[in-house]
Amino acid sequence: VEKGLTNRSEDIGQFLEEINKWTSQHGVSPLSWDVAVKFLMARKFDVLRAIELFHSYRETRLREGIVKLQPHEEPLRSELLSGKFTVLGVRDPSGASIALYTAKLHHPSKTGNHVVLQALFYLLDRAVESFETQRNGLVFIYDMAGSNYTNFELDLSKKILNLLKGAFPARLKKVLIVGAPVWFRVPYNLLSLLLKEKLRERVGIHTYMAIADLNLNQQRMSDLRQHLPRDCLPEHLGGCLPLDVHSWNLQLLSEQNGRVDPVDELVGIPLENTSIHVPGPEAMGLAELMAHLNRAQRSGIYLEYEELRREQPPGTFTCALAVHNQERNRYGDVLCLDQTRVRLKARRNERSDYINASFMDGYKQKNAYIGTQGPLEKTYGDFWRMVWEQSVLVIVMTTRTDEGGRRKCGQYWPKEEGGQEVYGHIAVVNHRVDKQAHYNQTTLELHNTETFEQRQVTHFQFLSWPDYGVPSSALSLIDFLGAVKHQQQWAVQAFGSQWRGHPLGPPMVVHCSAGIGRTGTFCALDICLSQLQDVGTLNVCQTVRRMRAQRAFSIQTPEQYYFCHTAILEHAQRRGLLSTNQ
Missing domain, CATH: 3.40.525.10 (CRAL-TRIO lipid binding domain)
Structure with a gap:
């Protein structure tokens, strides 16, 4: 067998060279020799037909939502x-x-x-x-x-x-x-x-x-x-x-049991240990990012976004499309993937565990965010249940409740200081509102009326971001992001031994109206700036592609995608990381 494969080593090498160009572009682990042999043998070592089979196999799994097979889990x-x-x-x-x-x-x-x-x-x-x-x-x-x-x-x-x-x-x-x-x-x-x-x-x-x-x-x-x-x-x-x-x-x-399935690596969606945003082979330094932006111009970045937009979501929307769940979606065409959706804990006499919310990874952090839609009046109780069950300490709202005469999000928390509301079995008390130039910061106290526990949550609402558009000031949004991250860090420390997960804490809830446009832009900036601070590089395209694999359709417009690039450069120039002459 080994002798026969040695004679085919040139074919195997050619196949791996072509396929691993694709894997490096998509941030996926390179194919192994053994997997390459399997595809080549299936096509009698016709390299072109084997490459075609590889992509056909991968696309079929993506189309059917067969992204990560977990044989020890139900169903x-x-x-x-x-x-x-x-x-x-x-x-x-x-x-x-x-x-x-x-x-x-x-x-x-x-x-x-x-x-x-x-x-x-x-x-x-x-x-x-x-x-x-x-x-x-x-x-x-x-x-x-x-x-x-x-x-x-x-x-x-x-x-x-x-x-x-x-x-x-x-x-x-x-x-x-x-x-x-x-x-x-x-x-x-x-x-x-x-x-x-x-x-x-x-x-x-x-x-x-x-x-x-x-x-x-x-x-x-x-x-x-x-x-x-x-x-x-x-x-x-x-x-x-x-x-x-x-x-x-x-x-x-x-x-x-305990074995990583090598086949999952073929799908183009990283496995649990690689889906987290980490520096990849295509990462850019700031000078490279500026050169890329100057070379591509706005039109080229828009085309780059269009290529991302055409990629189909790597999963299914079965639960979101179920008849009894459709009324829980704010928009009929903005759904969450079965593979990454947040599941509410089972309660007696409840038919569904569905909420339009998705786990999203951050920079070197699994489930750093929960991207979700602006709560509907009928889902206020579900929203606060999710916040409690996931130990959320910070909520980021990037929309107003009403914009342009249209309702974008329900008033799901008591707005005035001293206000109290009960949502399902979670009572919410507004302790304090701090008003800043571009955002409000509200301190809320949650009371679980079933367990008699209480917990503090901070609610941030950014006020200077038009729907489908971008903030007039990128630096105001980055300052807002800084305030959010500082509060998350402080809250995790205050939470103490009650939190035993990732050192950066439980997921932050991030939402706008649909939970994909402004939400995706906010998360993409956080991921890219975190990587920039850590290793001095970033990759907006790779970040957005991975985000869209978890919260489908994240970043809704080419303008928002372009804004991510320019906002990073504005931040770098303000911090003295990039000369204005570059």
Whole structure:
């Protein structure tokens, strides 16, 4: 094996060189030799086709929201142990692995397509880690024996077959649809039309229709054995192999414990330890940033933003789009990703844990912020629950409640000194309001009426930032940011031993109206200036790309993106970090 791969080292090197140009641009860990071999073997060492497969695989996972697979967490763990999908403990005569999907175990009313696809990706990825499987390929059995129409979803079947068709790093040899009931003829014709151009030509698709009572016809079973001998088939498909659908899956889960999944690195969204904003290979010093801005001009920076804007969010919005949650979104087109959303703790008789809020990483800090929308009157209670549950000490509001005659955010806290309001089981008391030139700083005391605990929270409201626009003075916003960070630092110290997390404290809540434009700009500036202070470099583009992977659509306009660049340079010039002659 090693000798054969040595002879292919030039192909592997070429593949890694091309792909790792992409990974460095997107702040993702470089691909390993082993992963490169897997993609190349799937395309018989045709480098261009292997590169195409890599991006197809990555984009499919992003499109389906399969960003980080956590097999020990629900609902994926239960799906893996359901027996719906497994890899048989034998190989076919050519040495190919045999994967089995059992349609009758799928209940669409109980399990969404997203979870099924997560399990499929996870188990197929594990199967093709074997070099023998990479070399000899994969046979996929789509077992419909004993299933009925309520077990079938055309959309899920399309996604599975499309995945196998051209978006998975395995040499797919055959797809065998077996035990198909008579009602499957119509959907099969649709699937055949969809796939025949590529799947039929590439691997062949074989279907064995069942007789009316759904038992497999013996003559058809003999056809099936033309493709697989009896000792490679489960007993219920006419073979002699006892089917143990749990042992292989349980073994994989035990092996996975404590192990980082290398496949997650392919997706383009950094893993937990690399999603935090850290200096990357494309970081710029201040002189480089100024040169870049002078070279690109405003129009070039706008084009750079447009490229970011065209990138699709790397996840799904299933929970935000659920019918019973839609009224909790201020804007129907500003939703939070399932993968990063803040979940409210379960309470009796409550149907949903949803709030339109997303965890966002900061500079060298996991979950430094919670980016959220301006609370609606019906979500005031949810908002304060979140603040309490996440131990929030500072709230940053970058909007007024009303702008241009339109309501942008509810008055979710008692505005006047001495005012008191109760939101759900959290009572909020306004102790003090300090009015500055561009912002108000309000000291609030929270009382949990269920546990009788109390906690102090500081509310900052920046007043000089028009919706969709940028502040007239960048330095006023940076001064505001400085006041916010100073208060967070002081509050963490005062919190003392009650806080045992990151030294910089619990997440700060940051919101505007939608929770993406001004919110994203504020967070991007904080991240970039923190990196600048730490190591003297920054990267606005990388920062915004990573932010948008957690709070979708963060930074709403090209003007806000351009403002991040100019504000950093104004700050640097004021601090004497950059000469006006540069």
